[in-house]
Amino acid sequence: MPAVSVSRRRTDAVLRTDTGRLSLILLFTPFALWILLLIVLPQIGIGYLSLQVKLAPRVYEFGLANYFEFLNEPIYWNTLLRTAWISVLVTVLALLVGFPVAYYIAKIARKRSRAALFLLCLIPLWVSDLVRAFGWILLLRETGVFSSLLQGAGLIGEPVELLYNDVTVVMGLVYTVVLFMIVPLVSTMDGMDNALIEAGYNLGGSRFTVLRRIVIPYAMPGIVAGCIIVFMLCAGSYLTPVLLGGKNSMWFTEQIYQQFITRYNWEAGATFGCVLLAFTSLAVWLGLKLTGQNLASTVAKD
Template sequence: MDRVVEQGIQGVSALATTGEGSLTGGRPAPGGTDRRRRRSTAGWLLFPSLTLVLAGLILPLALMARTSVAHFDAASPDLVGFTLENYARFFGEPFYLMILARTLLVALSCTAICLVLGVPAAFVISRVESRTLKTALILATIIPLLMGNAVRAAGWMVLLADKGLINSALLSAGLIAEPVRILYTGSAVVIGLIAVLLPFMVISLESVFENIGTAYEEAAQTMGAPPWTAFFRVTLPLAMPGVFSGCLLCFVLAMNAYATPVLIGGPSFQMMAPKVFEQAIKVYNWPFAATIALVLMAVTLVLSVASSLALQKRYGVL
């Protein structure tokens, strides 16, 4: 009897190996074919997006990299030769390193201030129970984004000028004897950029706080934690993905800001993006302009990736 059972098992194994005993007669199951067909269709759907990325990002970056190592010839726009003198000029002259350091300082300052202002604002909005009031607050937050940066910068110029509204109010109140220099300073640029970037921070954080809900805070308070302790020890760590997204967005936008530094900072307060425009359009030195742009992009990318890795190591999130 045992021999018969053993022979039966061997026969079934042989049929399974050859596929002759399968219900489909050795042919692949219909479900597998459908899955492969769906994968093929999904691949074709990605083709337009990949083509757009290739044509709109990869190729221009490659061209810019080639331009950055070309000789500058004011008499000819052609890319001639190969040289690293543009990079040597940038990193060898303290003037350009100072502009890079200033840009980093402004971007980090704006990001930190936006975080300090955005966290409480986003938290309050997320805890509003009235849907009508919450919608009104969100609309009030994003309305400034409906205007261009140049329009907003022009408004700040009216406020911060020597004879602007702020100085006029201070003079009328007797708080100052003469106008205070605010426009065309680093402080004015930071103020203008914060007005541009703060809505991005608030919107990024509000949705995260709303998804977290109040259950964790209530549980912490039930265990005896004060509201502030519950927020900083429970809610805020849970919101770190949103905090990182908001900070990254503000930092990248501040590093590459153009209209606000040009209009509010003026020629006395130079940053990287306006310097790229100056070298490309006014001086016609496209190789050096490409060098500045690539350095700006590389510094922004390195700092963004480093902060992402640090956050992942600390909180286990990207």
């Protein structure tokens, strides 16, 4: 009987292990298929297409000529660097705007009101990027709300056009991505013990000292995670820069669109897409190195 009991226990343990593995496979399979079919395979196809050099109609050869053409054209490089610079600026502004909001939600607001405050932050995501961009257009155009208010207050004598410049693009992007900065910051700072802050004050630290020596170091994983997400979203944005910036604000994604759709040069468009991916990945890697963080402690943090 003892031998039968041990055998049954082993059988039950094996069944539980097999059931756990099967459940894990069933849960992981949709995610794996999504990554494979919508991210990995399309990116491999884009990379393959970028290495095709067109010699004649329907005549191609493999090579790096598309990349050399990109490097030899200053306007492409200037547009990429300009996109990166504005994306960094938007990331910094989103951090400056989102950090106080996240700190208030995580450490100051009452538990009952945290959900309502977080819901208010989610409201902009209830509408599409297109609707939000046109909302800014209604506010900032020559006959828009702001221009009419300035005229009514007597500050200006005629309608003024506030659209189609870099300032408008930055405002629209910050408004669009600030939530993606707030979420990881709230998640990180919510786990910080309030006793750490109280200890800082009890030891004679000022608000700035407590913020610099306690809060920011603890929130650094959330800061880096939010900056990565916001920077990648800004660099890959299309609608907001095109609608709010117009012809005066060239964005790199617009260059990609023109190559694919306007010029029907899919090889160049694929090359630009690979360059943007490599450039943003390099920027994220440099940011992680400078801050001493890694993906395991930021984006992949439990």
